[in-house]
Amino acid sequence: MNALRTWILCGLLASGCATAPAPREESPAPSTAALDAEAARAMAATGAKGLAIAVIDDGRVVATRAYGARNAKGEPLQTDTVMYGASITKTLFAYVVGQLADEKRIDLDASIARYLDKPLPDYPDEDRYSTWSNLAGDERWRAITPRILLTHSSGFANFGFLEPDGRLRIHFAPGSRYAYSGDGLILMQFVLERGLGLDVGAEMQKRVFDRFGMRNTSMVWRPDFARNLADGWKAEGGVEPHDERSRVRAAGSMDTTLDDLSRFAAALVRGEGLSPQAFAEMTRPQLAITTPSQFPTLQDELPPEQRRKDLAAGLGVVVFDGPQGRGFFKTGHNDSTGNVLVCLPRGRRCVLILSNDVRAEAAFPQLVRFVLGEAGVPWDWEYGSDMTFWDGR
Template sequence: MRAALFLGFASMLIMAAAPADARRFAPLDLAVRTAMTKTGARGLAITVIERGKPVFVRTYGARNASGAPLDPNTIMYGASITKAVFAYTVMQLVDEEKIDLDRPLATYLAKPLPDYGNLDDYGNWGDLAGDDRWHRITARMVLTHSTGFANFSFLEPDGKLRFHFDPGTRYAYSGEGMMLLQFVIEKGLGLDLSAEMQRRVFDRFGMTNTSLKWRPDFARNLADGWTAVGSVEPHDERSLVRAAGSMDTTIADVARFAAGFMRGDGLSAKRRAEMIRPQLPITTRSQFPSLQPEAAPADRWAGLAAGLGVITFAGPQGPGFFKGGHNDSTANTWVCVKNTSRCVVILSNDVRAENQFPAIVRAALGETGAPWGWEYGLPAN
């Protein structure tokens, strides 16, 4: 019965964009089709959220090289949008006083962080022996990407985890930091992150086709990906739960999450506001490489800051926030305007589509002021 209700809801999402709204969303539909023609992208899924409701859910193109169509229930890689969903989960723990955003994470652990050694499932904590700055890291620093770590230690020349700056002093994107917070939740609080996110997020919103870990039933309707050179990359069957980015999902499920988040479901008003307020100014010309030097003040993006698990910005429609996701064959983005409670989420199984995300978002929401140049490495404007 419950599954049937969820399937019915998915159908309603699709129907909502059919005859009544066809004309209203015709410019967006044209923008997506134009973007795919320009880039050669093979597959894309999109939803528009207005005042806590999905009003448009549509898919375009193929999910694999055989040409099987992408549909609203096709399993796609969530990539780093996982981090925003993780942050939402963490803020529930903050609401319940299980975690304090500003309490050092080390105080939740039974022994010093480096004593846990290097753990394949989490991180190379043993590499931090001799540098006591790990004592300072808090959940807020993790969620604002200000731990001082590289994105991942395997990107370091010697593969070792180290601090590049004092924790909390600047923004530098770090999946490794997210994994530290997951480690503390699991080993310090004794919680199973996969079970917590299932209960707190996926079950709450009826996200029946979403998981942090591969499920065999996903194979029935699965999206492979296309790389920048147009080669096919099979979908990765991720066996490890990774707060930094292991989530598989669908556009129908992401629509449910984004709508619920905008309604304020599951969080106190205070914690939701904390997630999307500017926490830490961002001082680099672009997001990547993550450890680039800070830019001169005149070359920084005005109004750009880290929220908790998202990036906040100031635009012509007022404040907004966004979160991207990317790998060699995936391009995702979630962009919201706070004052109008309008959002767009794009999931693409073809990384080439990313080049046209600014045009698609503009067609969906108007000019938001989202910092595409910072996100994708273009000059400040």
């Protein structure tokens, strides 16, 4: 039995599996001293060099804490240290699309063809986007809508360049099933920029970063970030320098800080900036998830009787049902980054974890449970059943 199943079945009890703990519903957020102690235990157990945690309760940021180092020099990681946002960028981008839908500037259920002045495959290939020309001869692209792109059901691989021949293609009828795709978000960006004439970087700045006082957040690298910047540690312990991203990429180019991103998380769980209808759309089950894990992105679906009933795609988030009701979450990951945001709308509670050491991911289930109580986050689906988690003992 792997560590994840042990964690689920035993409830992280040092005494064994005899009694599962009662759900910690609407309980107070842990004290900073308790959070500090648990973070120290997590870092010692996983070997993670850097970790930052924010706690949101009743839609307010009640704690932001940072631990360890931001680089190989041992300079301290702080709550205002610039870190890589990775795929949590997708959630902020989906929030902006929700605002545009509120303003009737885009219809979530209209074909993307409505917004383009020529067929998608006729656009020349550009390094900034994907290779839409590879879709020539496949008219299924016309069935793609913004909702389909934001629920990761376009039919694309994660990225076209990861295909065996490097060519983007549609693998299944758009909208019919979930398969995580960064290129799907890049296509949504393309529709906004080429179809509506928007600058996605400027829209993110105005609608999110400026609105919530996120002064150290950007979709592209800024030279002033260098004064307090996090490098990263990979699984084998090697250091990876921070990547200075020069292009706006809706799939994951954002640099941010714990202080900044926690402000957005608190606003999101309050529904601020979205109509009640738009917030409900973003955080409701839109499309059942039918695969045993999120990665690899293109894998066989489970038989109907084996599929989870508590797991679905929202818009830019994954939605789950657990002991405390409905929740939503989003992770971000690369070779040296591990991030997660988990929110429970009932009580407007969230925990945000940013780490510049990918080894910290092994502690995420325990740290989230320590802050929120048992929420039912589908960790085995997110990371795969072979992932070994620290169980808190």
